[in-house]
Every structure is written in structure tokens, then in C-alpha cells.
Amino acid sequence: xxxxxxxxRYLEVDAQGVVFNMWYLxxxxxxxxxxxxxxxxxYAELMTAGYDVMLVRSEIDWSSGVGxxxxxxxxxxxxxxxxxxxxxxxxxxxxxxxxxRGRTTYVVIALDDSGKQPVPDRLxxxxxxxxxxx
Amino acid sequence: xxxxxxxxRYLEVDAQGVVFNMWYLxxxxxxxxxxxxxxxxxYAELMTAGYDVMLVRSEIDWSSGVGxxxxxxxxxxxxxxxxxxxxxxxxxxxxxxxxxRGRTTYVVIALDDSGKQPVPDRLxxxxxxxxxxx
Amino acid sequence: xxxxxxxxRYLEVDAQGVVFNMWYLxxxxxxxxxxxxxxxxxYAELMTAGYDVMLVRSEIDWSSGVGxxxxxxxxxxxxxxxxxxxxxxxxxxxxxxxxxRGRTTYVVIALDDSGKQPVPDRLxxxxxxxxxxx
Amino acid sequence: xxxxxxxxRYLEVDAQGVVFNMWYLxxxxxxxxxxxxxxxxxYAELMTAGYDVMLVRSEIDWSSGVGxxxxxxxxxxxxxxxxxxxxxxxxxxxxxxxxxRGRTTYVVIALDDSGKQPVPDRLxxxxxxxxxxx
Numbered sequence: 001x002x003x004x005x006x007x008x009r010y011l012e013v014d015a016q017g018v019v020f021n022m023w024y025l026x027x028x029x030x031x032x033x034x035x036x037x038x039x040x041x042x043y044a045e046l047m048t049a050g051y052d053v054m055l056v057r058s059e060i061d062w063s064s065g066v067g068x069x070x071x072x073x074x075x076x077x078x079x080x081x082x083x084x085x086x087x088x089x090x091x092x093x094x095x096x097x098x099x100x101r102g103r104t105t106y107v108v109i110a111l112d113d114s115g116k117q118p119v120p121d122r123l124x125x126x127x128x129x130x131x132x133x134x
Numbered sequence: 135x136x137x138x139x140x141x142x143r144y145l146e147v148d149a150q151g152v153v154f155n156m157w158y159l160x161x162x163x164x165x166x167x168x169x170x171x172x173x174x175x176x177y178a179e180l181m182t183a184g185y186d187v188m189l190v191r192s193e194i195d196w197s198s199g200v201g202x203x204x205x206x207x208x209x210x211x212x213x214x215x216x217x218x219x220x221x222x223x224x225x226x227x228x229x230x231x232x233x234x235r236g237r238t239t240y241v242v243i244a245l246d247d248s249g250k251q252p253v254p255d256r257l258x259x260x261x262x263x264x265x266x267x268x
Numbered sequence: 269x270x271x272x273x274x275x276x277r278y279l280e281v282d283a284q285g286v287v288f289n290m291w292y293l294x295x296x297x298x299x300x301x302x303x304x305x306x307x308x309x310x311y312a313e314l315m316t317a318g319y320d321v322m323l324v325r326s327e328i329d330w331s332s333g334v335g336x337x338x339x340x341x342x343x344x345x346x347x348x349x350x351x352x353x354x355x356x357x358x359x360x361x362x363x364x365x366x367x368x369r370g371r372t373t374y375v376v377i378a379l380d381d382s383g384k385q386p387v388p389d390r391l392x393x394x395x396x397x398x399x400x401x402x
Numbered sequence: 403x404x405x406x407x408x409x410x411r412y413l414e415v416d417a418q419g420v421v422f423n424m425w426y427l428x429x430x431x432x433x434x435x436x437x438x439x440x441x442x443x444x445y446a447e448l449m450t451a452g453y454d455v456m457l458v459r460s461e462i463d464w465s466s467g468v469g470x471x472x473x474x475x476x477x478x479x480x481x482x483x484x485x486x487x488x489x490x491x492x493x494x495x496x497x498x499x500x501x502x503r504g505r506t507t508y509v510v511i512a513l514d515d516s517g518k519q520p521v522p523d524r525l526x527x528x529x530x531x532x533x534x535x536x
Contacts, residue, residue: 011431029154055155063187143426144417163279186526203312324464
């Protein structure tokens, strides 16, 4: 499974001594970009082709937090590919221990403001081999 | 319903011209603190009483984004009070138009590291009048 | 002197229990926007007139930190107005005690990518009454 | 010279299409941690030895901005070692082109709240080989 390393930033750790919740969405965004590139369709090429993606849903479940010195990574897989949207599944790992799971759903839109678009073939081809059945 | 005004920061707006997704979790955290204070139990008093809360789940659904000059507020209500946890429901408004909805679930923990605790009476009393049935 | 209140966000407080340094630049940006509006030239109108500002220098000196429950505000004054740039001076206050001082220098640019511009008359008129001699 | 790669985050890019100014201080903090580790004194060991560092001054001069797809790195050197403080010098590079320069001054403090401390020998030994004369 695709794994994206995370260097925890000191500034992400809050007064409770663990990474503040919102930064997970930042990590998922970083991991998504790296995942698309690794899947053969860098985000920049998606935009060049006239498309962008818009987040419409996110969910995160935490079982524990992570701290500044922890060895953290985010695993990424495809949860579902729909007609105009797709959902990624993320697992945050401290070492090999899952500490949080998340999902984000993106809608494909056209850069010319014409709104929602069917998932373009090239994106579908990049995502399909990475669909996991859980 | 309790309404917390949000002053959108220029730095929260991304290259798409709308507030980047993770900041909503920051807004919810701000709104939660204000909501607890307004409900009669400031977060600082909760800590003085030996408790803290830990986020264990968040979800957000966006119907549209908000920009730098938009008039934004977050409405907060209580979705559910459990034995050791409670869930808040948030509605992000641009003017009077909902643009996103979210929920966050917190577990009550003891500051002495003894773990999960039943929702203390004072917190329950603060939250109960604000439960909404949707 | 113009004073902009700051609601310290929980997420801005780091593991040392004080606001992480970078957020001061976020506060200065917020305060600058409020200061321009209060001076009679909202940022949006500056852009409508075809101008934008670009930060070219910042400096901050801290004498102490601020925490989550502190009562914080940022005072703003004009330090200097040059030909194509201007410098704002910021004082961060906890209650009435200064805890940090900063300065930021902005260059005026045209939105049509034609580069640096003389400080437009309207902006100069807005800033001049607020120059302080220290 | 020590060079720390920066993966620009989409969320760091603002509506002007360049990284918002405050993130540079986040990058400098990341680069400082990596620099100390590379110099033989990881931050965690400094804390284990009873010390911490506190930022007392920062300054940044920008000659241009950087965008999401830019290849960015931060070079770090020691500008000055004083009795109880030290100053690091940072150069932000896009490819091999400097786009910003910064300096941050840290005071060494004791973790037992006894205040400012002389720069400990081990830290001095780590920093001295990396002083640059500009």
C-alpha cells in the first residue's frame, strides 16, 4: 500500500503534547498529492488537463495521538470511485501501529467553472488499481 | 442556537480562493470553547476540575466554500451525550446560508492520566439544554 | 492607537504552552487588514483600485510569550511611508503589557503584473495620519 | 552548507498563489531541528540535558515568493554564538536561486524554570563549526 512519510512539525503539537486534529487534514492533502503522483497522474497534470478536485466530505477517527518525535506515516488507498467523485482512505501509522483512520471524498470539477465532471478516464485509470476492499 | 462569528484569515484561503479544509476543524475548536463558556462551563474550569476532552472523531460535509470577505459564522449544538463522550454538531454559515456541516465527538478524560471518565455532572448539565433533535 | 483584539486559538499554542512564533505573522496580517479598513481604505477597495501589497520584510522581537487564556491585542501604527513601500509597527499586548514588537514592510504592486507602484494617493492619505515618531 | 528540503504544502499557498509569509517561520523551525540533529545535538537530547531554547527575535527579507510546485530548500548556518543566545541564518532557495533570507535568535533556558542559561558546552561545540562569516 502507498505510504507517505510525515515529518511532524513542532508547531503542529498543541498544549496537550499531541498533534492538533486539523493537521491530519493537511497531512491527508499532502498524502493525496503524493499518491496521485505515484499513481501516474500528478495533480499538476490533472490541472493542465482542465480539471481540479474539490473536497466535499472528510471523516477522521482517532484511536490515539502522535507526538513530535514519533515516526509517522500515512497510508493511502482508494475506497470508492463514483461517477463524478472518488473517496480515499487514509491510515495514520506511528511506527507500524495505526493511530487514526480517515476518509476524504473529492468531486471532480472543471477549471472553466462548468461544475462537476465525470471522473476523467486518466484519473480513473490511475485510481482503479488502488481500490481496496475492506 | 449558539452562533460563533468567524473572521476568515487571509492565510486560511488557498490557491483555489476558498478556505482550505483543515481550518474548519480549527474553527470548530474555537466554537466549541466559546460554546462551553456560553453554556456555563468554560474549558479552563473543566480543567481546574481535573478533566480534559480528547477528540476521537470528526466529520465534515461541504456544500460550498467560503472566501476571505465572506461573513462567516459557526452554529453549535449538542448532537448526543453518551456515558463518557459527547458529540457536537456544527453548521458553517455564509450570511444565513449553510455551506458546511460537521460533527465532532469528544471523550472526557482525567488530567491525572487515569483515562476515560464519565461525563461529569457539571458538563452534562451545561450540555443537556442544548441537545437538538434533528 | 489602533488596537486589534486577538482571540488566541488553542491550536496556536505549542508544547511549550505559549503561542508558536509563526502565528504572530498571521496576527499581524489580520491586524493590518483591520487597520487599513479602520484607516478608511479596506483591502478589498485597494484591490478594486488595481493594487495589492506584497510583504518584503518582517521582524519580531519577543520579550515574553502569551498563552491560551491570555487577553491579547495587537496595536498597529505606521512606522514609515516610502515611495513604493510602507512599514507598519505592531505591539502585541497581554492586558496592557507589551510582550512582542514587530514591523512589516509592504511593497505596493499592480494587479496587472506591471510590478512595483508608487504608494497610491488614497493609501498614502489613509496611512499618513497614523505615522508615529518613536 | 546544511540544506533542508521543504515540501511546499498546498495549504501554505495563499490566494496570491505564493506561500503565505508565516509559514517561513515554520520552515525555519523545521530546518533548525534538522540542523541541530545534523550538527550532533538533536533537540530531544538538548531537552534531556535540561535545556530548551526560546525564540526572542526573527527577521525575514523576501526577494520573491515560492509556489506549490517549486523545488524549495532552506540552507542553515550559524550567524553568531553569544553568552546565553545564538543566531541562525537561513536562506530559502527555489532551485539554486535565493528567494528569502532570515535570521532567528534563540535564548537558552533551563527546563526547571530557572531562566536564561549560558549556552551549554555541547551545544556550543555543535554550533561552532557551522559559524559563517558573511
